[in-house]
Amino acid sequence: MTSADRAERDGHETPETTSALEWVVAGIGALLVMFAVGYMVHFAMTRPEGPPAVVLEVTAVSRTSAGYLVRFKATNTGHSTGAGIVVTGELSRDGEAVEESEMTLDYLPQDSERQGGLFFTEDPAAHELVLRAQGYAEP
Amino acid sequence: MLSAFQADAAFLRGLGRAFAGALIFSLPMMMTMEMWWLGFYMDPLRLALLLVLTFPVLVGLSRLGGMRPTAHLRDDMADALVVMLVAAIAAGVILWIFGILTPEMAPREIIGKVALQTVPGSFGAMLARSQLGAEPEGEDPEREAPGYWGELFLMGAGALFLSFNVAPTEEMVAIAYKMSAWQGVALALLSLGLMHAFVYALNFRGGSRRPEAIPASVIFLRFSVVGYAIVLLVSLFALWIFSRTDNGDLQEIISAAIVLGFPGAIGAAAARLLL
Structure with missing residues (x-):
């Protein structure tokens, strides 16, 4: 049975036809869905598979009531999401480690940024500060 | 035959219902951490496939229930696209308000999170007519049983x-x-x-x-x-x-x-x- 037959038979139900306004909204919906699908396919095709790569950058150092806070920005320039990324910060003076702090980033999606902070009791400005990503898990 | 104005008014009411349906059915998923994470780490090809397959399922649901009685398959297709748009907007706004979408996120992450939420949201929006319609003739005994x-x-x-x-x-x-x-x-x-x-x-x-x-x-x-x-x-x-x-x-x-x-x-x- 074709839809036209069905419409004729159900004629007394007066099925609504699609208004011009609805077609406009539907058209926007179609563009949006096609964009999302196209973006995902393009992304899958153009991005090589690979591990995450974490770039750490200190954004601010400030005093807190209990010591010092080093805030940083983590960016994943690699090709997959990293989960449970352990970030450590080490304060050293004349090549000798003075203090170490550690935190874990739950997730760092590729190309995305996450903010975090490390607490120290010694002043980072008076030491050499090195931030390092220690490891990750595949999600 | 409805006038253009009446048709538009009916469509806008339908849109409101669709938003309500998208919220009711997809809020639990918008408040689920795994759904946010899957938005960025799930295989992009599988996410694309999921979006593509959602469309015919919505068309089928529209045929058998949906937002309004429809005569032609193309009307069902229009409804399916409308509810996907509604669900995407609802997901984008709610996730942004929740702070799950932020400007420093990569487009892949934002698009992934919204696209994934669009699937349950559009189901909910499509079901809204049968659940929230409450029209007196909503029972339509005439409707052909599937x-x-x-x-x-x-x-x-x-x-x-x-x-x-x-x-x-x-x-x-x-x-x-x-x-x-x-x-x-x-x-x-x-x-x-x-x-x-x-x-x-x-x-x-x-x-x-x-x-x-x-x-x-x-x-x-x-x-x-x-x-x-x-x-x-x-x-x-x-x-x-x-x-x-x-x-x-x-x-x-x-x-x-x-x-x-x-x-x-x-x-x-x-x-x-x-x-």
Whole structure:
């Protein structure tokens, strides 16, 4: 049975036809869905598979009531999401480690940024500060 | 024939209902961490496939229920696109308000999170008419009951909707680990039994009347067993989409499908009551 037959038979139900306004909204919906699908396919095709790569950058150092806070920005320039990324910060003076702090980033999606902070009791400005990503898990 | 103004007014009311439906059905998923994470780490090709497959399922739902009585397939297609847009807007706004979407996120992450939420949201928006319509003629006794294939389709859509709610969570795999093989078998039998009892034996309001002439055993085989098989396939599909089958062995995958099939079976049975 074709839809036209069905419409004729159900004629007394007066099925609504699609208004011009609805077609406009539907058209926007179609563009949006096609964009999302196209973006995902393009992304899958153009991005090589690979591990995450974490770039750490200190954004601010400030005093807190209990010591010092080093805030940083983590960016994943690699090709997959990293989960449970352990970030450590080490304060050293004349090549000798003075203090170490550690935190874990739950997730760092590729190309995305996450903010975090490390607490120290010694002043980072008076030491050499090195931030390092220690490891990750595949999600 | 409705005037253009009346048609627009009816469409705008339908849009409002669709937003309400998208919120009611997808809020639990917008408040689920795994759904946010899957938005950025799930395989982009599987996410694209999921979006593409959502469209024909929505068209089918529109055919069998949907926002309004429709005459032509192209009207159902228009409705399907409208509810996908509604669901995407709802997901974008709510996730932004929740702070789940922020400007420093990569486009891949933002698009992924919104696209994934669009799937349950658009189901909800499509179901909104039958659930929130409350029109006096909403019962429309004239409406043609879905045929056998239509019934199976509805069961599959119901299973997909409910299993989608739980498939992303860690608990599915955790429950599968905790169950022994015998408990797995018991859960499969319980799911099948509940599914049969829900609709066919209990004959709920809106449930299919059991035609007197057909023996119960035939109905059990034609609907409940086939329905449960569809539920298990839908569960496997949902697990695969979310990469939950990639590292498991066969026994693990089957138990996870049975666990997921439990809510799926309830969803399949309920879909026939609700729609």
